[in-house]
Amino acid sequence: MSLLAQFAAAVADGTVEVVDLTAPLSETTPILRLPEPFGNTVPFSLREISRYDERGPAWYWNDISTGEHTGTHFDAPVHWITGRDGQDVSQVLPSRLVAPAVVLDATEQVAANPDFLLEVEDVQQWTKANGPLPDGGWLLYRTGWDARAGDQADFLNADETGPHTPGISPECAKWLAEQTPLLGLGVETVGTDAGAAHGFDPPFPCHSFFLGAGKYGLTQLRNLDRLPVRGAVLIAAPLPIVGGSGSPARVLALVEH
Numbered sequence: 001m002s003l004l005a006q007f008a009a010a011v012a013d014g015t016v017e018v019v020d021l022t023a024p025l026s027e028t029t030p031i032l033r034l035p036e037p038f039g040n041t042v043p044f045s046l047r048e049i050s051r052y053d054e055r056g057p058a059w060y061w062n063d064i065s066t067g068e069h070t071g072t073h074f075d076a077p078v079h080w081i082t083g084r085d086g087q088d089v090s091q092v093l094p095s096r097l098v099a100p101a102v103v104l105d106a107t108e109q110v111a112a113n114p115d116f117l118l119e120v121e122d123v124q125q126w127t128k129a130n131g132p133l134p135d136g137g138w139l140l141y142r143t144g145w146d147a148r149a150g151d152q153a154d155f156l157n158a159d160e161t162g163p164h165t166p167g168i169s170p171e172c173a174k175w176l177a178e179q180t181p182l183l184g185l186g187v188e189t190v191g192t193d194a195g196a197a198h199g200f201d202p203p204f205p206c207h208s209f210f211l212g213a214g215k216y217g218l219t220q221l222r223n224l225d226r227l228p229v230r231g232a233v234l235i236a237a238p239l240p241i242v243g244g245s246g247s248p249a250r251v252l253a254l255v256e257h
Helices: 003-013 107-112 120-130 152-156 170-179 205-212
Strands: 016-020 045-053 056-065 073-075 098-105 138-142 184-187 216-219 230-238 246-256
Touching: 003 016, 073 205, 073 230, 098 120, 120 170, 170 205, 184 205, 205 216
Parallel strands: 098 138, 138 184, 184 216
Antiparallel strands: 016 246, 045 056, 073 216, 073 246, 098 230, 230 246
């Protein structure tokens, strides 16, 4: 039996489980809100074209309206000024959309402090216990924040001082992007950066360093608690939007049992 036939059989019999890491995309999907004078994306919406009626008797379909960075989505390098000469989302090689993944769990720290920031020392302790970061793979940062995804206000967790969501320190973001073999960073929050990252140096360091290094981001993931610490394979499938800075994506993980 060929390798691909073995894989298909393993998926069919459950030896390899396909775990959906994608949040449902609807009008209630939380979206990032930036303060004035910055521009903001529109919420996701459907506009019905026809539904088995005089507009189209045998078919149902819709127009969609959404931003590139709505819901579970993929950040391409060109999304950030540091990656402005890099790839748009249509230029990402298909072979880079299938890669190994590891899960770093900081749910306890985030439960105690929603502004928790991952530091280089935290990742180094993780690698001592779990092995090296995957060459050409994803670091999936589990914080438990997906439990808030059903409510925009709870998900953004903002007050008069701004959003309070977990993330990664500037020093750690730079180190991960420039000193490790990672392909990209995946998170459960609305973006790859912490809620307070507008005040960091540089601002939004995960965007700045990862995309500037030609690497990628995935956001608003869920079900990371169903993945092993290491051993999963991630499939990230954005739309190949020509000139696009990113795209809503279906993100799947393959887990061997």
